[in-house]
Amino acid sequence: MQCLQDQDALIPRPRGTLPRVCAAVLAAVSIGVIVLLSPERLFGWVAMVILTLTLGPLLHGLCLLAEEVLYHSNTRYRGVLSHMLPACGLGGKTLLTAGLAGLLLYLAGHPLPHKGQCGKLLVLASVLYALFKSLGVLGPSEVEVSDICERRKMNVAHGLAWSFYLGYLRLVLPHLEDSITKFHATHQANSPFRSRGSRKLLILIPLNANISHKLEDEDDNIHFYDNLPNNEINRAGVRGRVYKHSVYRVLDGDGKAHECVVEYATPLLTLYSMSQESSAGFGEPERRQQVLLFYRTLQDILDHSLECRNRYTLILLKDEHEDDPHVLSKAILRHLQQQEKEEFCLTPPPHQETEHPLSSTPSSLPINNYWHHPDPMSREPTLMFSLERPLPLKEPVENTDDYQGRQ
Known part of the structure; x- marks a missing residue:
């Protein structure tokens, strides 16, 4: 088994969910700290951050969509717009998340002292995200690309x-x-x-x-x-x-x-x-x-x-x-x-009789009018049935008279 263990040490295993767990722990700790410092503005801050993180990819997706519509619509997507939108990152999940974040921000109120500051921050962060994403500054790392290719079988x-x-x-x-x-x-x-x-x-x-x-x-x-x-x-x-x-x-x-x-x-x-x-x-x-x-x-x-x-x-x-x-x-x-x-032999060699190690019975004896040949230990397991009637563990004892006599 040593050679197989050496091979297993070389073969890369599929990547797991540890990055997601670490991200969830960091998010929980950060939200907990914010709750302790300023709980009254928690929902506003969370809504604004989520809206910023979703508007950036949406703007970058619009930039990608312009290229696809003008030059690759027929050759890559056969002119089907419903295929181009998710390919550019304009999927339903991103749009839904941005809409819910905007609604939450509207209900919770602006977390910044002035309303204009919140709007300017959202626009500026989204536009700069789209710019840096297009320039490759915010591109996926080699680990992310490798993980995507392995999960989608693209290698x-x-x-x-x-x-x-x-x-x-x-x-x-x-x-x-x-x-x-x-x-x-x-x-x-x-x-x-x-x-x-x-x-x-x-x-x-x-x-x-x-x-x-x-x-x-x-x-x-x-x-x-x-x-x-x-x-x-x-x-x-x-x-x-x-x-x-x-x-x-x-x-x-x-x-x-x-x-x-x-x-x-x-x-x-x-x-x-x-x-x-x-x-x-x-x-x-x-x-x-x-x-x-x-x-x-x-x-x-x-x-x-x-x-x-x-x-x-x-x-x-x-x-x-x-x-x-x-x-x-x-x-x-x-x-x-x-x-x-x-590998093990499942059938005994021909013309070979092996006595059971725990039995003193000869190699061939009549049992219940049938000739029995003890099987070797390497044979396949079989079910054994007994021809005798089952007996109870303990026979019942009738003590009714004894109980009536005591009365």
Whole structure:
């Protein structure tokens, strides 16, 4: 389990609600201080601040709307005004909040000594907000942009993960078991795929996104063995499009070969190529972050996929041991050994009878006119029914006569 714990320490978790909680606490403390200092003007101050915070975005939205209406109405929104308004931030929530704040300010009265000061402050704050927002001074931080992209699935990694799943894994993984069975039938002499763990597709995801087209070039303990039978699927107008997998033999420290179906996640080639193009604006830190998001997104997609369940293993390859020439084979062997430890045999081997450790009954005795064979401990749980009638915990004692005699 150590390798999975190391992977979990690298994968970024989705952002939570801690910023909202901190903001709510700060607002509650500030309002409490104002209540203690000047409670009579609390509602007026709150109404004026809310109105200022909502009028600014509304004015900035009007500035954005002017650009969209004049130059992008038909190309981006097909001339539909109801699509342009929320896209510019002129949504119903903002308008409703501004209206309620204005009504509250009218009912509570102006918190400033002079009426003109309140109006001037509202106009000046709203106009300056729109100006600074347009200049980027009040723009969202990198954390906010990252959070928005992750929540709305707008990252490059999200698109690549879904494309990899829908265009490849969901098509080939359901046929993987049959392909391995056919491969095993034609390679009986070498007898590969003895263990169940090697019957899964091992998907390699290196953090640096640098993929070699031949695994033996990366590690001399890995040798190409053969290809599985081709899967031909009609796809996007192509009749009999061929999908194939390669079988590799991975040597451990003792020189023993372990057969497995392994390949790199091909969408990482796109991420690596984007980081090499200056026009893509995609540097090495962004590439590493997208690789981690790709791993997390793909893992989440496959965890909810019934077609791919128990047919794959994602292997995240760190880039901190690049000087080790056998880091790739060690990572593959570590996951193969972990699979063998975690999986259990649900049915006993043929022609094998195991006595129950708590029973002294021979391996085959007649019980209630039925021949009973004790099951091994690794079998699936079954329901046991008793043929005897249930008995009460304690039989009732009739004491009516004794009670009448005492009377």
